Amino acid sequence: MPSGEKIKICQQCGTCTGSCPTSYLMDYGPREVIAAFRAGMIDKVVKSNTIWLCTSCYSCTVRCPANIKITDLMYELKRLAIKYDLLPKDSKNPAMTKYFIDNVSKYGRNHEVGLMAKFMLTKDWGMPFRFAGLGLKLFTAGRLPLAPKQIRGKEEIAKMSAYLDAQEAKAQ
Amino acid sequence: MKYLYYPGCSAESTGKAYDISTRTVMEKLGVELAELDDWNCCGATSYFSTREIDSFAIAARNLSIAQQQGDDDLCVICNACYTTLAKTNRYMAESAHVYEQVNGALNAVGRSYDGTKPVRHIMDVLINDVGLEAIESKVTRRLTGLKVAPYYGCQYSRPIGSFDDTEDPQTMDRFFEALGADVLTDFPAKLKCCGGMMMLTNADVALRLCHEILKSAKDMGADVIVAACPLCEMNMEGYQPRVNSAFGTDYNIPVMYFTQLAGLALGADPKQLGLGMQAVSCAPVLAAIPA
Amino acid sequence: MAEEKIGVYICHCGTNIAGKVDVEEVTRWAAEQPNVAVAREYKYMCSDPGQDLIKQDIQEHGITRAVVAACSPTMHEPTFRKAAGDGGLNPYLLQMANIREHCSWVTIDGDAATEKAKRILGAQIHRLPLNLPLEPIEVPVNPNVMVVGGGIAGIEAALKLAATGKKVYLVERDPSIGGHMAMFDKTFPTLDCAACILTPKMSAAGKEPNIEMLAYSEVTQVDGYVGNFKVKVTKKARYVDIDKCTGCALCTEACVVRKVPNEFDQGLSKRAAAYIPFPQAVPLKATLDPTRCLTLTGKKCKQPCVAACGPAAIDFDQKDEEIELEVGAIIMATGFQLWDPTPETRYSYGKLDNVISSLEFERISNASGPTGGHIVCKNGEPPKSVAILHCVGSRDENYQEFCSRVCCMYSLKFAHLIKEHLPETEVYECYIDMRTYGKGYEEFYKRLMDEGVHFIRGRAAEVSDVGLTPNEEGHLVVKVEDTLLGVTRRLPVDMVVLSSGLAPRADAKSTAQIFGFGCSANGFYLERHPKLEPVSTVTDGIFIAGCCQYPKDIPDTVAQAGAAAAGALALVDNATVKVEPTISYIDPEKCSGCHICVGLCPHAAIQYNEEKGVAEVIEAACKGCGVCVAACGSGVPQQRGYLDEQIFAEIEGALAL
Structure with a gap:
């Protein structure tokens, strides 16, 4: 993570947590995530719901007086959680992330209908009912095409990932 | 004036009207858009969650194609695509490691990228290249008296902030003032988060955030909220009934892509702007604009 | 060899x-x-x-x-x-x-x-x-001293020097001396009335025969060197003959232009175009604002000020006057400016009523201020709750990285003043770290805790007027993480005070350039040594005191002013001073008289001898900067101690290994 060392100069002022639109639901606010990181208690926050509640709004990042890229730090922790399978049981976000990436690796673009369908089938049975009214509206308005668009160079996405997999393996 | 154009995945489904209205508006303004050849998903926020370098690599594939396709700047309409692509440039410049890894991945598929393709948000292009004076001169139906709540969304100016302030953006305000609208410049929710992808995974969180924005707009008497991001538009518009049932409200506020409303001011046919695709009817907006 | x-x-x-x-x-x-x-x-x-x-x-x-x-x-x-x-x-x-x-x-x-x-x-x-x-060059020393800046630092230094019998020129840019301290109501932690302790000093400076006060004046050029400075000062036209003006203020009452934002009240009140900045002003003389006076801006005016003025002191024909003074030493006491909180848009300063800067609060709480000392919101009602936000623009890589030292304490003072005026009002202090390092400061902090002020450890995230609940409606809402609880709080309040840091004056750099020294990375004047020579600059004979060097409180400022006065006295109390002989010389046999060095010398130390047709160095004025040495096409000017062959020998030595 570029300039990740900046967390060393965090003064724990709480601007990030105070600016966060979802911190009120987080087990640990962004400020506490940094404190935990520095205290070597990162396992605690990686397992928490915090990172999956980050909406990537970047409010914390642009306001941080120490210029810590807090949103990037959240991504970093998400990666750790996925890598070591430390996903919270009740959170649906990790699955959404995974399906999104599967989607893009397969077609080169995100197929929103496919993504939603897969997500509903596996993670949220109630959703089709709540979504029905809106879904029908969107569908009839032509905003939910059923067939995914595929790009010509879709294999390139997988190939680039494979290359980076190999690089990572080499580095370790 | 010519740009390479990156529509983004949403432009093919939920955000179709954003794409349609963008093409219409740009044509009206004499700006030529050449769609980027065989573009792929920018990676959005999800990709950052797998391996950071993958997200830069797939974004860079687009930028590499753009560089091959021509010298024009790359114009982007979706806030998230804009941030992802611009962030890739920034990190490639800041970190030699990122630069090398990205190029390694691109080389593996016979491509390369030097990190210098300018990535421009459509509003940046409109304000700084086309210019408000030129836009104003092409207005055929001024939005006189229409109370417009400018909703910028998070990733419009955060974290890049290259063409507007990260805390108090003004470009969309100025843009609609030029179109004659009564812009609610003090709209306090202009930068508040809509919840983004969270609408699908933690709906209660996202609904609450949308409620805050809709409440602000209603309190200020907005006739319409304009958005610059497909996800924001979807959340605030499509989910208004869910917000109403969750919070006991009765919002029925039209939400439009800013290009749709701009198109009306520039005299475009509503059909060329995808107005029929909205879930909350835009009829009151159309009715409110003097002919 | x-x-x-x-x-x-x-x-x-x-x-x-x-x-x-x-x-x-x-x-x-x-x-x-x-x-x-x-x-x-x-x-x-x-x-x-x-x-x-x-x-x-x-x-x-x-x-x-x-x-x-x-x-x-x-x-x-x-x-x-x-x-x-x-x-x-x-x-x-x-x-x-x-x-x-x-x-x-x-x-x-x-x-x-x-x-x-x-x-x-x-x-x-x-x-x-x-x-x-x-051999060092020995030069005579002019015994006079100039003090630049008439805040508490400048006043104190001038009084100390005057007491030793030295002649002091006290130059102040504004129409009155007094500086920021004159704007305050109380001073921490003793709560002395600022006016009660400052006014006597201002008055003494005005009456002191050894002090020549040059208010409404600015230094434009400094030449010379230690012991022998030549300073050009522009006395700006007041359009009032100060020898005749009695300070009766009848002109200000008569003036028809009445809506000029009053700088002294931070724009919270209006003044006339003919004005005296505040009742205790020294010198107590009127000034006509050249940007607002109708006559001076070429508009029609019946000039009621002229009619009102008994001693006929109004003089529309007055011009700026440039004078040249010779002094042996200079003390810089040019102060600070408050960090303007406008760029911190998330705090809505300038956008929402009742979000005010700390200096605005100083004026509101001041008995002689725009509200007569009543702490009230814009609608005239006293606030039922006030949030004081610390570290605005401070300790922030995006703005000022340093801690301004005085804000914690003045914020505590504000809280006390609110509690004193409005005991029922709730006061919240949102802070990152409470820095109460001075004598009696920690005790003051404790006292405020005892007075029932709410201390929230957290830097405020934002200020809005969007109420989400009925008890927030109609209030300002401060969003802040209470980091001790790990809970984000929304504080509905009626007033928000932004405790901005102290910033270098906008023109600090150009001012320092005029006097020939530099600024630190943070923009304040650079001292010669941070510990052992905190009131000296790299230019011999020029000293610094007060907030122009770095943010500091009044006790530290007064102490520094004394130290700077002592430093200046130690110099000007001598008949002569030795200066470095490492200056340049021009061999008249080799000089072709091309004039290049004459124009380039930044210290006017080279003159052209018409008779001999060569350039000559004025030894006493040369500062040994080397510009002439580098500029001459024939390499004629040479600097003692830095001769060409000496420099070449150094290079050879460095490369010899």
């Missing part, structure tokens, strides 16, 4: 140098260099025993040249040159090799540092045989 005996003295500087550089190795190496008769190392060469080594070697071993490899010459060159002189050697036959700032402190690898130290030292060993003995 004559055979020379060079003594080499290498300092460990504790571990500062020896922790990185292998001093023994460098000493061994130095001993083998040409002309070196003796090479020694010592733990602290600047100590008396260290200096004695040099003296003894001169006297007992006949050393004819010496080099000290230690710290920067700005630190200890005078020390060692004096030691050489005491030992009987011409001081200018000793050179410094800086192996601390230029080497050990900035080099990570020890071997590389040792190598570098040898090259730095080698350069000096190589040039020393070419050094020539020089």
